Amino acid sequence: MSLIIKNLSANLGTRVILNSINLEIKKGKIHALMGPNGSGKSTLAGVLMGNPSYELRIKNLELRIDKKNIIGLKPDERARAGLFLAFQNPISIPGVNVANLLKTAYQLNKEQRTKNKEQKKTYNPALSVWKFNEILVKKAKALGIPQEFLRRSLNEEFSGGEKKKLEMLQAWILSPKYAVFDEIDTGLDVDALKIVARGITKLKKEKTGILIITHYLRILKYVKPDFVHILVNGEIVKSGGYKLAEIVEKNGYKKWTINKSQIQSPNIKSNPKPQVQI
Amino acid sequence: MxxxxxxxxxxxxxxxxxxxxxxxxxxxxxxxxxxxxxxxxxxxxxxxxxxxxxxxxxxxxxxxxxxxxxxxxxxxxxxxxxxxxxxxxxxxxxxxxxxxxxxxxxxxxxxxxxxxxxxxxxxxxxxxxxxxxxxxxxxxxxxxxxxxxxxxxxxxxxxxxxxxxxxxxxxxxxxxxxxxxxxxxxxxxxxxxxxxxxxxxxxxxxxxxxxxxxxxxxxxxxxxxxxxxxxxxxxxxxxxxxxxxxxxxxxxxxxxxxxxxxxxxxxxxxxxxxxxxxxxxxxxxxxxxxxxxxxxxxxxYPSVYLMGKGARGEVLSIAYAGKNQHQDAGGKAVHFTPYTTSKITSKSVSANGGRTSYRGLIQVLPSAIGAKTKVVCDALLIDDASRSDTYPTMDIRQNDVQIEHEATVSKLGDEQLFYLMSRGLKKADAEAMIVNGFIEPIVKELPLEYAVELNRLIQMEMQGSVG
Incomplete structure (x- = not known):
């Protein structure tokens, strides 16, 4: 059982953002995706979640959550299939608080989000408001989120670090099959970083398959990814273990960016493929 | 029964x-x-x-x-x-x-x-x-x-x-x-x-x-x-x-x-x-x-005529216009006497080609020394077919006054929708959540049963609007 990405290529207008990405993320494993600015990391996160702004080349494309094909599914359908995205820049929504949002989201599904028999047993969609609140408050506390934040308008007047912690809280409450953390580490101080890393580690223990998108080694020191991938100009140019992240930290991406200033996608220009709007 | x-x-x-x-x-x-x-x-x-x-x-x-x-x-x-x-x-x-x-x-x-x-x-x-x-x-x-x-x-x-x-x-x-x-x-x-x-x-x-x-x-x-x-x-x-x-x-x-x-x-x-x-x-x-x-x-346009010293008036207005509807609503405050205070808050939502207008009047007469007034009107458009207009009128005949006016028009954002949908909410539910959030500052002033019914109603309207 895994999250499978095969031959994923994405355009924004005529610009090629991702080119033939292949990734398989197994349950309970942590993958890190590193790359310079503008390499397509956030696009990959958005495309996985079904952001309609991008066009995908569908020839040979495979996107699966466990065995379920998610090509063409809307973001909410993907979420209910067990995918979660922690946003790089979580948007503010006045008058909507995280407690209500999470309660609603939590109740939406059982089958799709529970990862194993044990969870199926303990998952209770009809959990009382009181009981749900208890869990929410407990987990918020563990992440150092003051209780009153749960009732405040979502991401409104929150600091960068607070927003990221709230994303972590949502992931933890919803406990998805697969979670993508898009630069969850930016804007976090050392203490917050450790707390978020602990949250991610907890999810891993709950057998969530995880993709961490980051610029830096520092979060990876705490979560110790099983795999590291380097994304440059929309392509995965190198995959390896934790060591690879250390090399990047030391030497940067120069090795891969030289001679790669042009996006390589001759097949798109010469030979347009059918595209699908998702 | x-x-x-x-x-x-x-x-x-x-x-x-x-x-x-x-x-x-x-x-x-x-x-x-x-x-x-x-x-x-x-x-x-x-x-x-x-x-x-x-x-x-x-x-x-x-x-x-x-x-x-x-x-x-x-x-x-x-x-x-x-x-x-x-x-x-x-x-x-x-x-x-x-x-x-x-x-x-x-x-x-x-x-x-x-x-x-x-x-x-x-x-x-x-x-x-x-x-x-x-x-x-x-x-x-x-x-x-x-x-x-x-x-x-x-x-x-x-x-x-x-x-x-x-x-x-x-x-x-x-x-x-x-x-x-x-x-x-x-x-x-x-x-x-x-x-x-x-x-x-x-x-x-x-x-x-x-x-x-x-x-x-x-x-x-x-x-x-x-x-x-x-x-x-x-x-x-x-x-x-x-x-x-x-x-x-x-x-x-x-x-x-x-x-x-x-x-x-x-x-x-x-x-x-x-x-x-x-x-x-x-x-x-x-x-x-x-x-x-x-x-x-x-x-x-519910109005308050502030006729005595230190009188206060407040208007909270919510309007929702769906298909073939026009809500022309707002409030009026007329300050006759010193140290009177008024506040008008309007929240309007237009969906499915509906139209909302905020129409308001603030009038401060020369006799109203030290009057204070504040108008806040926010409009939310759910789609491109819908419309919202603002017609504020201010008639201030006294210099020693404090006046504030804020107006915003926003369109229900694709990014907000994407965010909520990524949490598993269907499009209509996500829209309803955003609309209910938008009117929340006024809804919280309502008796509880009204607030609950209103939120449910918005949800239904949204489900209707997207089929």
Whole structure:
């Protein structure tokens, strides 16, 4: 059982953002995706979640959550299939608080989000408001989120670090099959970083398959990814273990960016493929 | 409530149930002096009231149809019945109601008996008992809470002293029309220093007259008193009448406080043209909370006239316009005296090609030294087909004042939708959550049951809008 990405290529207008990405993320494993600015990391996160702004080349494309094909599914359908995205820049929504949002989201599904028999047993969609609140408050506390934040308008007047912690809280409450953390580490101080890393580690223990998108080694020191991938100009140019992240930290991406200033996608220009709007 | 219980209550005469009149009266279509006289005669009114009606009718004739607001050209004034005895309304059967109205009642989950009441099929017989017990408590405190017709019959002097003194028929064409043909509405008097802790609800005041097209409400809060009046409900009120034109006059005496909450959801064939005004005296507080969901066109600008030093007025307005609807709403504050404060907050939502307009007036007279006023109007557009306009007017004739005005128009954002959908919410639910979040600052001022119903209703509207 895994999250499978095969031959994923994405355009924004005529610009090629991702080119033939292949990734398989197994349950309970942590993958890190590193790359310079503008390499397509956030696009990959958005495309996985079904952001309609991008066009995908569908020839040979495979996107699966466990065995379920998610090509063409809307973001909410993907979420209910067990995918979660922690946003790089979580948007503010006045008058909507995280407690209500999470309660609603939590109740939406059982089958799709529970990862194993044990969870199926303990998952209770009809959990009382009181009981749900208890869990929410407990987990918020563990992440150092003051209780009153749960009732405040979502991401409104929150600091960068607070927003990221709230994303972590949502992931933890919803406990998805697969979670993508898009630069969850930016804007976090050392203490917050450790707390978020602990949250991610907890999810891993709950057998969530995880993709961490980051610029830096520092979060990876705490979560110790099983795999590291380097994304440059929309392509995965190198995959390896934790060591690879250390090399990047030391030497940067120069090795891969030289001679790669042009996006390589001759097949798109010469030979347009059918595209699908998702 | 089942049909059987419903009938057994009808026979429960010992609880003070008034049998519906055996006959009903329905005026001829259209309006003339004769019809106004007949209305007055049927109600057995004092002469002075008949005189007021007749002079108001002349004023009504003399005023042109206002052209500055929504499109009123669809009202067929000659095709309307201006007075119908309540029994006529009850004679309809449940089956006559349009399916979408019945469907909405089902989805909001309101009880059978209440559905019939709202549908205009029956009066709220069950609430008679509740009403009686509330009346007992109120009477002990000297509070009067009656329908307007009974108010006139039982307290003619009090009514005469205040009727039309705050909103004269000359105010506008529709206040003149209402004055000429009014029927139903509430009459409330709260004596000096009395605080009515429970909100008074028109809902308890039974009587189909409540639902009239030309309601007239008069509230007098004597010095240092407090009352919160709640009318309307979030369920759509079905009526075959295509014009609803009410007048609400409120007197807030020295140091008193009145809060008036309305949520209206008329069926979408109705023109809803209402004049509401509070006259607030020294250190008094007048508050309007006004929600408009239904109707074809609503024109309503609750106003506060701040007549005494330190008086405060507040208007909170929510408008939701869906397909083929125009909500032209807002508020007015007129500062006559020093150190008066006003605040108008408007939140409007346009969806599915609907149109909302904020229309407001702030007037500060030279005598109002040190007045403070703040206007905040926010509009949310759900799609490109919908529309929102803002028509704020400020007339400030005193320099020593503090004035704030904020206005925003936002479109429901794709990014917000994507965010909520990524948490598993369907598009319609995500939209409803964003809209409910948008109006939340006003909704939290509503009595809980209204707030809950309103949120549910927005959700339904959203589900409808995306199929």
């Amino acid at each position: 089942s049909q059987t219980t419903f009938q057994s209550n009808i026979s429960g005469y010992q609880y003070g149930f008034h049998k519906p009149e055996k006959y009903f009266f329905k005026s001829r279509k259209g309006l003339n002096k004769k019809i106004v006289e007949e209305i007055s005669w049927h109600k057995n009114e004092p002469d002075w009231m008949r005189e007021i009606r007749l002079s108001a009718l002349e004023i009504y004739y003399s005023k042109p149809i206002p052209l500055w607001g929504g499109d009123l050209s669809g009202i067929k004034f000659d095709d309307l019945y201006y007075y119908i005895k309540p029994l006529q309304k009850k004679a309809k059967t449940w089956e006559d109601l349009p399916a979408e109205i019945k469907n909405t009642y089902d989805r909001i989950g309101i009880p059978e008996a209440e559905k019939k009441y709202l549908g205009g099929v029956s009066a709220q017989y069950e609430s008679e008992v509740v009403y009686k017990s509330i009346q007992k408590t109120l009477q002990k405190k000297g509070v009067v809470f009656l329908d307007m017709d009974s108010g006139l019959a039982q307290y003619p002097d009090l009514v005469r002293e205040y009727f039309c003194k705050n909103i004269p028929p000359e105010d506008n064409k529709f206040s003149a029309l209402n004055t000429a043909v009014w029927s139903g509405g509430s009459f409330i008097y709260v004596p000096k220093g009395v605080r009515v802790e429970l909100p008074l609800q028109a809902y308890f005041r039974i009587n189909a007259a409540n639902m009239g097209q030309f309601e007239r409400t008069l509230i007098i809060a004597d010095e240092g008193s407090f009352v919160h009046y709640v009318e309307g409900c979030t369920a759509p009120i079905y009526t075959t009448d295509s014009l609803h034109s009410a007048v609400v006059e409120i007197y807030v005496k020295k140091g008193a406080r009145v809060r008036y909450t309305t949520i209206q959801n008329w069926s979408t064939n109705v023109y809803n043209l209402v004049t509401k005004r509070m006259r607030v005296e020294e250190e008094g507080v007048g508050e309007w909370i006004d929600g408009n969901l239904g109707s074809k066109l609503t024109m309503k």
